[in-house]
Amino acid sequence: MTLPIIALDFESTDDLYNFLDKFPKDEHLFVKIGMEMFYQAGPSIVKEISRRGHDIFLDLKLHDIPNTVKRAMHIIGELGNIKLTTIHAAGGSKMITAAKEGLLSTPGGQDTKLLAITQLTSTSQQQLNSEQNISGTIMDSVVNYAQLAKQNGADGVVSSGLEVTAIKQATDNDFLCVTPGIRLIAEPDQDQTRVVTPEIARANGSDYIVVGRPITRATDVVAAYQKIKTNWGQN
Numbered sequence: 001m002t003l004p005i006i007a008l009d010f011e012s013t014d015d016l017y018n019f020l021d022k023f024p025k026d027e028h029l030f031v032k033i034g035m036e037m038f039y040q041a042g043p044s045i046v047k048e049i050s051r052r053g054h055d056i057f058l059d060l061k062l063h064d065i066p067n068t069v070k071r072a073m074h075i076i077g078e079l080g081n082i083k084l085t086t087i088h089a090a091g092g093s094k095m096i097t098a099a100k101e102g103l104l105s106t107p108g109g110q111d112t113k114l115l116a117i118t119q120l121t122s123t124s125q126q127q128l129n130s131e132q133n134i135s136g137t138i139m140d141s142v143v144n145y146a147q148l149a150k151q152n153g154a155d156g157v158v159s160s161g162l163e164v165t166a167i168k169q170a171t172d173n174d175f176l177c178v179t180p181g182i183r184l185i186a187e188p189d190q191d192q193t194r195v196v197t198p199e200i201a202r203a204n205g206s207d208y209i210v211v212g213r214p215i216t217r218a219t220d221v222v223a224a225y226q227k228i229k230t231n232w233g234q235n
């Protein structure tokens with residue numbers, strides 16, 4: 001079983017390092033750096049967390065013209081030691097292909113897995129139909145984006161745990177399914193609408209779960225992490 005990925009979304013780098021310092025020095029973590037920290041601290045945060053020995057998911061959700069995304073992915077690859085990184089599948093086939101080319105254009109990006117965001121776990125059925133003007137179900141849209149991502153060289157997708165079984169059936173079992181929107185009770189919470197528990201994610205076949213506030217905002221963050229880890233199937 002993989003480690004739960006902790007989403008390090010904090011107001012400041014001091015808060016982030018205070019959080020990490022609560023864990024035993026030898027505890028190896030898999031952490032996600034998103035826009036909030038990267039826009040504050042830049043590449044130095046990636047280097048420091050890597051120096052501390054943790055695995056890194058750099059979640060910048062790129063969505064731009066193919067050439068721009070290719071160049072940006074080259075730079076992400078050059079950071080080195082990034083295990084997972086993201087684009088939006090809605091950027092289309094050429095953008096997905098360009099993103100992978102960008103990673104492969106530098107030695108540091110060879111082992112970085114490219115994930116495509118399908119429909120954000122905050123998106124509801126109603127928003128899909130009325131705001132995005134996409135008819136059909138969330139499931140259809142997610143599976144469509146997963147197939148597009150696979151056909152154009154992505155290594156996996158980000159979706160809710162509710163769609164993982166269908167994605168694996170429509171692509172293949174090795175196509176990575178990364179699941180944020182994790183809560184201990186499977187009910188919409190905060191800004192997340194398509195929510196599952198670690199147990200449901202595991203049963204549906206998720207390869208990784210991503211957990212932020214249920215750990216980072218807990219009173220005892222280490223205990224909260226251990227509980228999620230146990231429920232996910234990692235003792």
Ligand SMILES: O=c1ccn([C@@H]2O[C@H](COP(=O)(O)O)[C@@H](O)[C@H]2O)c(=O)[nH]1
Pocket residue numbers: 007009034117119120121122158159180181182192210211212213214
């Ligand atoms: O569809 C998506 C894609 C990415 N995320 C990210 O995961 C974490 C979830 O944080 P919580 O505090 O556990 O809600 C956050 O960094 C998002 O940017 C997502 O939630 N859904």
